[in-house]
Amino acid sequence: MNNIDWQAQFTEHWPVLAAYGLKALGAFIVLIVGLRISGAMASMVRRQAIKRPNIDETLGSFFASLVRWFLTAATIIAALQLFGVEATSFVAILGAMTLAIGLSLQGALGNIASGIMIMLFRPYGVGQFIEVAGVGGTVKDINLFQTILATPDNVQVIVPNSQAIDGVIKNYAGYPTRRIDLVFGIDYGDGMEHAIGVIEGVIKADKRVLADPQPVVRVDNLGSSSVDIIARPWVNTPDYWETRWALTQNVKAALDAAGISIPYPHQVNVNRD
Structure with a gap:
């Protein structure tokens, strides 16, 4: 069995190993810095949203999450490119997955969009008595998917936000x-x-x-x-x-x-x- 000259092998492949090592180090640095920046930006968005009286806290958290995930995805793609991985196909696959998920969750995404509109324009708020989607009750909670009401006889009614925003809203506490x-x-x-x-x-x-x-x-x-x-x-x-x-x-x-x-x-x- 022939003896392998490890020193010669190391000397021969050192340039390649060094190049990949530098790429890996660069990708690692980009990943760490990008994740820290995404967290800082998300926190800043959340703080700015809380300061604005017309933006609900839930909506501020939602926007902060969007910023975090967008920057995280951009950071991962940048790190893969530094490591030598072609990001074009990765982005294409990610886009196709996003489209497929969006088509399968049309109703849920519609409720989220309606929830954002409700939280931005505030046609009603928690504690107010309203009639929406043919149901009257006191608003107990508003989230991105649904509005939760309590009828006068304390029956819980859950109204999807898409139905709430698409119909006529009667707010009995809308004026002083x-x-x-x-x-x-x-x-x-x-x-x-x-x-x-x-x-x-x-x-x-x-x-x-x-x-x-x-x-x-x-x-x-x-x-x-x-x-x-x-x-x-x-x-x-x-x-x-x-x-x-x-x-x-x-x-x-x-x-x-x-x-x-x-x-x-x-x-x-x-x-x-």
Whole structure:
């Protein structure tokens, strides 16, 4: 068995080994520096997003993740090129995989895009009562895929963001004030002006009712059995339901105390022998 002259072999192949070693070292340095830069850029994007009141924290984290993965992919491709690997075919394969994944996840990607729009434009927020996709409830959570609601009887409803953004959105807490619409029917034999005065007195006595816009109390309809008087006071949105319920009860008590009756349908039976 012939003895191998390792020194001669090493001397012969040293230039190639040195070249590959330098390439590997360069690729390693590029990889380490690139990964650090991607992490730093992602953190910067997240901090900048948090500082902006119109960008949700979840959306800021999503953008930061996009930046991190994009820079990481670019770093890996650059490192492979330094190591001598042709990146053209790698990029082509990566593009084909991205297209295939995108086609198979069209619905999920649509929900993500809709989630980004919701978080950017903020048609509603957590804690607000809304009607969306034919469902009404309080918003409990908004993420990139879905909006989670709780109905008034505390049933969880999960609405895909694509359905939420594509339909009509009714936000009951979208403005700081709301108008309460009430209707009170009085008997035709009772004085309309007197009844209006009683109703106005109850409304003015409630401190939650706003002076501007001024409450409106008017005769609105002459029904088959009653004269219908509308009352339209304005309140701050958080006070809407409590004020509505209180005014309904207090107006009824005040009309009773004033001797003004609230008629109700009567049925007369006529018997013929």
